[in-house]
Amino acid sequence: MASPGEADVTVPHVEKKKKPPARYWQEPQDREIGGNKDGGRPKQQEKQRTHKAKKRKRDEQPRDGKKVISGKSDPFPGPAPVPKDKLQKFKRQDKIQKPRRQHYRLKDIITRSEEASEMAQKQAARFDLLLPEDAGFLEGDEDEDTCMISQEDIADAVDITSGAKYFNLKLSQFGPYRLDYSRTGRHLLLGGRRGHVACVDWQSKQLMCEINVMESINDVKWLHTEHMYAVAQKKWLYIYDSNGIELHCIRTFNDVLRMQFLPYHFLLATASATGFLQYLDVSVGKEVAAISTKTGRLDVMCQNPHNAVVHLGHPNGTVTLWSPNQKEALVKMLCHQGGVRSVAVDKTGTYMITSGMDKKMKVFDVRAFKPLRSYFLPAGASCLSLSQRGLLSAATGDIVQVYRDVWSTPVTKPYMAHRVRGLIWGLHFCPFEDVLGVGHGEGFTSMLVPGAGEPNFDGLDANPYRSAKQRQEWEVKALLEKIQPELITLDPTELAQVDRTTFEQRHRDRVEAL
Numbered sequence: 001m002a003s004p005g006e007a008d009v010t011v012p013h014v015e016k017k018k019k020p021p022a023r024y025w026q027e028p029q030d031r032e033i034g035g036n037k038d039g040g041r042p043k044q045q046e047k048q049r050t051h052k053a054k055k056r057k058r059d060e061q062p063r064d065g066k067k068v069i070s071g072k073s074d075p076f077p078g079p080a081p082v083p084k085d086k087l088q089k090f091k092r093q094d095k096i097q098k099p100r101r102q103h104y105r106l107k108d109i110i111t112r113s114e115e116a117s118e119m120a121q122k123q124a125a126r127f128d129l130l131l132p133e134d135a136g137f138l139e140g141d142e143d144e145d146t147c148m149i150s151q152e153d154i155a156d157a158v159d160i161t162s163g164a165k166y167f168n169l170k171l172s173q174f175g176p177y178r179l180d181y182s183r184t185g186r187h188l189l190l191g192g193r194r195g196h197v198a199c200v201d202w203q204s205k206q207l208m209c210e211i212n213v214m215e216s217i218n219d220v221k222w223l224h225t226e227h228m229y230a231v232a233q234k235k236w237l238y239i240y241d242s243n244g245i246e247l248h249c250i251r252t253f254n255d256v257l258r259m260q261f262l263p264y265h266f267l268l269a270t271a272s273a274t275g276f277l278q279y280l281d282v283s284v285g286k287e288v289a290a291i292s293t294k295t296g297r298l299d300v301m302c303q304n305p306h307n308a309v310v311h312l313g314h315p316n317g318t319v320t321l322w323s324p325n326q327k328e329a330l331v332k333m334l335c336h337q338g339g340v341r342s343v344a345v346d347k348t349g350t351y352m353i354t355s356g357m358d359k360k361m362k363v364f365d366v367r368a369f370k371p372l373r374s375y376f377l378p379a380g381a382s383c384l385s386l387s388q389r390g391l392l393s394a395a396t397g398d399i400v401q402v403y404r405d406v407w408s409t410p411v412t413k414p415y416m417a418h419r420v421r422g423l424i425w426g427l428h429f430c431p432f433e434d435v436l437g438v439g440h441g442e443g444f445t446s447m448l449v450p451g452a453g454e455p456n457f458d459g460l461d462a463n464p465y466r467s468a469k470q471r472q473e474w475e476v477k478a479l480l481e482k483i484q485p486e487l488i489t490l491d492p493t494e495l496a497q498v499d500r501t502t503f504e505q506r507h508r509d510r511v512e513a514l
Contacts, residue, residue, distance in 0.1 A: 086125035092117050093493060133455030135389055137404070138416065147401075147417045154448045162448070165203070165435050168421075169444040171196065174212070176425035177439035178219055182226045183263060184464045185431035185453075189229050190444055191220030193425070197231060199242055202446065209244035221259040223268065223282050225475060230268055232256035237270065237280075252287055253278055258301035262308045265483045267324070269310050271298035277310065279324045279485065288485050289324035300340050304366070306349025308488045313340030319354060324485045331490070333369055335362060344384040344392070351407045353392060355381035361394065363407045372407055385436070387429040387452040391415065393436055395424035400438055402449055420445050432457050432464055 096110050138154070140146045155163040171177065174192035181188055188202040195215055199208035219232040227242045237253035240246055255273040262269065266283040275296055279288040293312065300313030309330065310322045317336040320329040336356025344353045345366065352364045359380040363373040381394035392403045398421070401414040422441025429436050429452055436447040457464060466474065487495060 080126075082122055082125045086128055087121060089128070090121045090124040092121060093496075096496075131456045135451055135455050137451035145413065147414045149416070151418055151447060154450070158448070162434075165433065165446055166448045167446050171443035172422075172441070175439075175443060176423060176441040177444055178217070178426040179428050179437050179439040179444065180221050180229075181428055181430045181437065182222045183431060183462045184226070184466070185433050185462075186464050187222070187226040188437065189220050189222055190439065191217045191231060193217060197240070197244075199226075199229070199244075208242050211240075211244040213238070218257050219259050221261050221268070223261060224263060224266060224478065225471060228282075230259060230261075232259055232270065239282075248285070250280065252290075253280065257297070257299045260301055260303040260310060262303060264478075264481075265308055265485055265488065266479070267308075267485060269301075269303070271301045271312060273297050273299075277312065277322055281485070283479060283482060291322065291324075291327055293320065293322070293329070295320070300343055302343045302345055304345045304349045304352075305347045306345075307490060307492050308483075309490060311343050311345060311352065313343045313354065315339040317356060317358075319343060319352070321490070323488045323490075325488060331369060333364070335364070335371075336360060341380065341382055342384040344386045346386050346390060347388060353384055353386065353406065355384055355394065373410065375406070375411065383424055383427040385427040385429055387436075387449070388431060388454040389451055391429070391449060391452045393427050393429065393449075395427055395438070398423055398440065400424065400427070400436070400447065402436070402452075404451075416447075416449060418445075418447055429453070431462065 095114060098107050098110055138146045138149065140149065151166050155166040169190075171190075171192065174194040174196035176193050177196075178191045178193075179188060186201060186203055187208070188200045190196070190198045190200070193216060195213045195217060196210075197213060197217065197220065198210045200206070201208060213231065213233055216234045217231060218234075221230045221232075223229060223239075228247070229240055229242075231238045231240060235254060237250045237256050238246060239248040239250070253270050253272070256270045257273055258271045260269045261267070261282075266281055267288060268280040268282055270278050270280070272278070275293050275298060277289075277291045277293055277298065279290075280286075281288050295312070295314045295316075295318075297315070298312055302311050303309070304311065304321075312320050312322060313335075314320065317334055317338055317340060319333045319335050319340060321331040321333075323330055335354045336358050338357030340354055340356050342355045345351070350366060351372070352366050353361065354364065355361045355377070357380065359377055361375045361377055361381055361384075362371055364371050377394070377396060379396045381396055383393075383395040385393045387393075390405065392406050394401050394403065398419055400418045400420065402416040403411050404415040405411065418438075420438055420440045420442070422443075424438060424440045426439035427436065429449075431453065432455075433453045434448060434450050436449045436452065438445040438447060459466075460474075463470065463474075489495070
């Protein structure tokens with residue numbers, strides 16, 4: 001009730017505005033308001049908590065690098081030690097001498113490169129334990145020579161897959177045959193003297209292509225992949241693909257007798273009957289160099305896989321070493337009293353084996369150019385081939401003999417021996433397989449030679465099991481990393497050194513000019 005002097009005042013009823021229902025994409029307003037008031041504090045507290053936890057964890061760890069696991073210290077702190085012999089196996093080079101003057105940037109570059117080299121050396125030594133395969137040789141019983149064991153006995157004793165690698169191809173119509181295996185070891189190229197050319201995936205026995213060029217053939221050679229190969233025919237050099245289609249006829253390369261392919265330089269080196277050594281860059285199709293050796297017919301040729309230097313044998317008993325950068329021979333060595341019949345160099349580039357008309361087989365140290373061993377073969381050796389593990393095969397007439405460790409210890413008897421049906425015209429060990437391919441007058445023979453191939457392959461370089469996509473990727477990468485022919489030298493380590501003499505001479509000339 002209002003008093004008599006006061007008037008009645010009615011207060012209007014104000015309804016509170018209802019909030020709209022909260023949607024799942026909208027945050028509640030009271031959270032936003034609360035966040036605006038003191039939103040920084042919880043975040044700061046969370047950061048402080050995380051920082052304290054990290055600091056406590058860091059303090060709990062001992063100073064010597066031992067990690068705490070379940071409250072216990074590591075009994076073997078640090079990385080596992082690597083055996084010294086393993087480190088020595090993967091040693092790259094000696095330490096570079098640092099300059100005495102204040103070349104801070106150069107010293108820093110040298111230090112970093114040495115650290116990277118040491119790390120790569122240790123990693124390679126550690127991963128060597130994980131390699132799945134191991135090399136093994138043929139071992140005979142007491143008073144039993146391994147050279148007396150026949151191929152049929154070996155094929156019966158091994159598993160079915162390995163036993164299938166011993167086979168004969170009877171090709172008596174167009175022989176004798178020269179052969180070449182691809183770098184992966186899966187594909188075989190055969191070239192008959194009377195014009196027969198065949199590409200075979202020899203492990204699955206699938207024929208890729210077979211043609212007859214209707215002309216005499218002197219040599220055949222795979223190029224960078226198993227899809228291209230070169231054939232040295234009677235007159236000119238031809239390039240074919242794996243379907244037998246002629247891609248190129250190179251008429252500047254005439255009367256070619258022998259060929260070698262340098263895989264990291266993409267160079268095809270050819271030796272001709274006119275005495276010319278020519279280099280063809282297969283990536284661009286240009287002739288890099290043509291050198292007149294002035295030594296007559298060139299029918300003995302091989303390459304040094306270590307430095308890509310080409311070795312040529314001559315009828316006067318000398319072996320010459322050639323690079324595409326010089327018109328004269330890098331080295332001339334008198335190896336035999338008669339003509340040189342065959343030359344082979346091991347994969348490390350340390351040893352060279354030669355055979356001559358004087359019925360001798362000699363082993364030379366290429367680093368010092370001095371003879372190490374000399375062996376007398378009653379009939380001489382017409383063909384030589386070295387495997388990845390250092391086994392040497394020598395062909396004498398229709399007999400193949402395989403020797404072990406010809407450069408370390410004197411050899412008195414062969415490791416293995418086998419007689420084929422015709423006169424041998426070509427020998428080649430298959431990469432990554434214990435197989436020796438023999439081309440002769442009656443066709444081709446694939447021999448089993450235990451311990452010949454490298455059991456572990458580099459999947460980034462030559463992968464026998466690569467797919468078509470992997471091959472394409474590898475080809476692009478190899479072309480990007482192609483080494484220029486100007487870098488072919490006798491000693492590849494010279495490329496990483498500073499030519500102090502030239503630098504000082506240039507400095508002296510500059511001072512005199514001023």
